[in-house]
Amino acid sequence: MAVAIRQLTYAQAINEAMRLEMRRDPRIILMGEDVAGGAGVINFESEDSWGGVLGVTKGLVQEFGRNRVLDTPITEAGYIGAAVGAAATGLRPIAELMFVDFFGVCFDQIFDQGAKLRYMFGGKASCPLVIRTMIGAGMGAAAQHSGCHYSVFTHMPGIKTVIPSTPADAKGLLTAAIRDDDLVVVFENKMLYAMTGEVPEGEYIIPLGKADIKREGTDVTIVAISRMVHQALAAAEELQAAGISAEIVDPRTLSPLDEETILNSVAKTHRLVIVDEDNPRCSAATDISALVADKAFTELDAPIKMVTAPHTPVPFSPPLEQFYIPSPERIVATVQELMG
Amino acid sequence: MAIQNVGSSIQPLDTSLLLRLYEQMETIRQFEEQAGKEFAAGKIPGFVHLYAGEEAVAVGVCAHLTDEDFITSHHRGHGHCIAKGVDIREMVAELLGREAGSCRGKGGSMHIADVHKGMLGANGIVGGGYPLAVGAGLTARANGKGQVAVCFFGDGASNQGTFHEGLNLAGIWKLPVVFVAENNGYAETTPVTYHMSCRDIADRAAGYGMPGITVDGLDVLAVYEAAGEAIVRARRGEGPSLVECKTYRYYGHFEGDTTTYRTKDELAFYRGRDPILGLRRFMVDRTLATEQDLDAINQRVQERIADAWQFAEASPLPAPEETLTDVYVKYP
Numbered sequence: 119m120a121v122a123i124r125q126l127t128y129a130q131a132i133n134e135a136m137r138l139e140m141r142r143d144p145r146i147i148l149m150g151e152d153v154a155g156g157a158g159v160i161n162f163e164s165e166d167s168w169g170g171v172l173g174v175t176k177g178l179v180q181e182f183g184r185n186r187v188l189d190t191p192i193t194e195a196g197y198i199g200a201a202v203g204a205a206a207t208g209l210r211p212i213a214e215l216m217f218v219d220f221f222g223v224c225f226d227q228i229f230d231q232g233a234k235l236r237y238m239f240g241g242k243a244s245c246p247l248v249i250r251t252m253i254g255a256g257m258g259a260a261a262q263h264s265g266c267h268y269s270v271f272t273h274m275p276g277i278k279t280v281i282p283s284t285p286a287d288a289k290g291l292l293t294a295a296i297r298d299d300d301l302v303v304v305f306e307n308k309m310l311y312a313m314t315g316e317v318p319e320g321e322y323i324i325p326l327g328k329a330d331i332k333r334e335g336t337d338v339t340i341v342a343i344s345r346m347v348h349q350a351l352a353a354a355e356e357l358q359a360a361g362i363s364a365e366i367v368d369p370r371t372l373s374p375l376d377e378e379t380i381l382n383s384v385a386k387t388h389r390l391v392i393v394d395e396d397n398p399r400c401s402a403a404t405d406i407s408a409l410v411a412d413k414a415f416t417e418l419d420a421p422i423k424m425v426t427a428p429h430t431p432v433p434f435s436p437p438l439e440q441f442y443i444p445s446p447e448r449i450v451a452t453v454q455e456l457m458g
Numbered sequence: 459m460a461i462q463n464v465g466s467s468i469q470p471l472d473t474s475l476l477l478r479l480y481e482q483m484e485t486i487r488q489f490e491e492q493a494g495k496e497f498a499a500g501k502i503p504g505f506v507h508l509y510a511g512e513e514a515v516a517v518g519v520c521a522h523l524t525d526e527d528f529i530t531s532h533h534r535g536h537g538h539c540i541a542k543g544v545d546i547r548e549m550v551a552e553l554l555g556r557e558a559g560s561c562r563g564k565g566g567s568m569h570i571a572d573v574h575k576g577m578l579g580a581n582g583i584v585g586g587g588y589p590l591a592v593g594a595g596l597t598a599r600a601n602g603k604g605q606v607a608v609c610f611f612g613d614g615a616s617n618q619g620t621f622h623e624g625l626n627l628a629g630i631w632k633l634p635v636v637f638v639a640e641n642n643g644y645a646e647t648t649p650v651t652y653h654m655s656c657r658d659i660a661d662r663a664a665g666y667g668m669p670g671i672t673v674d675g676l677d678v679l680a681v682y683e684a685a686g687e688a689i690v691r692a693r694r695g696e697g698p699s700l701v702e703c704k705t706y707r708y709y710g711h712f713e714g715d716t717t718t719y720r721t722k723d724e725l726a727f728y729r730g731r732d733p734i735l736g737l738r739r740f741m742v743d744r745t746l747a748t749e750q751d752l753d754a755i756n757q758r759v760q761e762r763i764a765d766a767w768q769f770a771e772a773s774p775l776p777a778p779e780e781t782l783t784d785v786y787v788k789y790p
Contacts, residue, residue, distance in 0.1 A: 145600075147596070147600070185600075188631075190627070191626065191627070191630065193623045193626065193627060195589060195619060195620050195623050196588075196589050196592065196620065196623030196624055196626065196627045197589070197623075197627065198589070199586075199588070199589020199590055199592070199593065199620065199623075199624070200589045200590075200592040200593035200595075200596060200624075200627060201593060202589070202590060202593055203530075203578070203589060203590035203591060203592060203593020203594045203595075203596070203597075203607075204593035204594070204596045204597050205593070206573065206578060206590070206593070206594075207528060207573075207578070207593065207594045207597035207598075208597050208601070209593075209596065209597050209600060211593075226583055226586065226620075227586075227589055227620075230582075230583050230586065231581075231583070231586055231589075231590060235579070236784055236785070236786070236787070237564055237784050237785050238561060238564060238565040238569035238571070238579065239561050239564070239565060239569070239571045239573065239579065239784075240559070240560070240561035240562030240563065240564045240565065240784055241562065241564075241783060241784030242560075242561065242562075242571075242572070242573060242574070243571070243573040244787050275785045276785055276786065278786070278789075298787075298788075299787035299788065300786045300787050300788070300789075325790075326790070327789075327790040374789055374790050
């Protein structure tokens with residue numbers, strides 16, 4: 119059966135995934151700060167104002183009502199924890215943590231309660247919760263609204279981490295996350311919300327743990343995460359002009375990690391660069407590096423290289439912020455260095 | 459203390475209820491005293507926080523609940539489990555880290571749980587339970603079957619930020635959640651007079667637009683009546699309440715605590731107001747039960763505890779590879 123494909127933005131694709139899933143399963147609720155907006159305003163109950171701070175959840179309250187689209191107060195430990203409690207008792211919440219940097223005020227509820235609950239209870243409970251959160255520098259939002267931090271979550275057993283880089287992946291991966299019976303954190307890069315791309319209509323699921331080769335190549339493997347996929351694609355164009363063929367692997371989920379696709383690619387190209395906008399220590403980049411050093415050392419013709427953000431918070435001023443974000447130029451320079 | 463001693467006003471006195479309350483309190487007491495002995499003998503790994511002395515709170519509250527209702531607990535969770543109907547054989551097996559334990563040996567005393575009984579776990583994080591109870595309240599509201607969630611917490615936990623966040627959310631959403639403070643006078647070693655900026659935890663309820671009441675937590679009937687009102691209110695959709703029970707723990711914060719921060723006289727004072735002996739006297743004085751009836755209950759409880767220990771000690775330890783299971787429902 120042919121699936122209709124049309125252009126959607128990354129934000130629209132995320133919205134559509136939630137809308138279709140909420141139609142399918144009445145146990146799904148959406149909660150977060152201003153996910154509808156205007157809760158409690160007289161004569162406004164069926165309206166939404168913001169639909170989330172950047173409009174990603176716009177329109178959902180009209181269809182599903184305020185009992186399923188809950189505006190919360192600014193109380194992250196309270197509502198993220200409530201989402202864990204609701205998940206453990208039979209609902210399937212989607213909780214929006216506006217900016218990932220805010221995990222600092224609710225991490226106990228995520229990692230001590232939600233992530234450990236099933237294990238502590240000997241497998242007799244589960245936490246089917248999705249936390250959607252915004253990541254990424256590039257908007258001048260500075261140190262407390264621009265981080266990535268998926269490495270921190272990936273480190274924690276009991277959490278799955280999803281990092282969609284395209285509109286289609288966003289829809290397919292979020293749908294899989296909502297249907298998953300574990301705690302899944304979906305990291306949405308705010309710099310990608312306006313990006314358009316082809317997205318299948320109707321039910322569309324991409325299983326968690328399956329990487330995607332975003333560009334095939336033979337000379338070097340570039341594993342790129344989230345928005346860095348697009349930086350790597352731009353770099354690959356330049357490299358192509360210089361006669362270097364880069365293969366771009368988008369892991370799409372960091373936990374679970376599709377090791378096989380990464381290792382197969384390295385076995386083909388014999389060179390590896392990892393591009394990651396997160397901070398570099400104890401990170402997804404070092405983790406993938408260690409994986410390849412351990413399992414494919416003899417395949418490598420050159421040292422593994424990482425192109426990452428520096429070991430600093432995200433700076434505010436535009437030239438500083440641009441310096442912070444791994445650029446296509448840095449990727450090109452790193453690959454050229456590897457190729458000798 | 460502004461304690462409302464309301465328990466003795468329950469009329470007509472339901473003898474079968476009183477006997478049930480008595481037997482549950484006695485079960486908790488004997489369970490905890492046995493656990494204390496076995497811990498001292500080196501049989502229980504890790505930490506153990508005993509509930510002895512506080513039995514009237516768990517029992518007086520949970521007497522109003524069914525398996526469909528939810529509770530969240532804290533470090534000192536054995537009493538809540540027993541009062542909520544968790545199997546004591548599985549509980550002892552859990553304390554011993556056995557495969558047959560409530561959590562298959564993965565949780566231990568501090569995470570003991572049984573979600574099928576609505577017991578959402580003891581909790582190793584002080585104040586960890588409020589948001590979870592609010593979430594259970596959301597589920598209860600969505601189900602529309604009149605379920606409630608009860609959050610048990612200590613005086614120390616009332617200073618955590620989650621207290622404010624949890625009670626405010628329950629308040630604005632009018633959720634069927636009852637917050638039960640077990641004020642035993644000490645947060646570990648620190649007295650409530652030092653660690654809390656108001657006199658009673660119940661004073662704080664006003665900040666969340668919910669009723670707050672302080673009752674004698676050593677009087678199971680006082681707890682039963684106050685909790686009953688709060689739970690009925692919650693079931694009716696009238697929103698959350700805060701019930702503070704002034705109580706006392708007979709043992710240290712954890713087993714091994716030498717309790718140098720409190721006096722022998724203080725302990726003797728509270729031992730003299732023992733909640734189980736209090737109910738016993740109440741029943742015998744009113745000829746609702748004889749000493750022999752109650753002794754027979756104690757004997758029966760003793761046999762159940764002995765049986766639970768026998769069961770648990772005969773249960774196998776988990777295979778080491780079990781470490782790797784139960785992290786996820788599915789992980790490719």
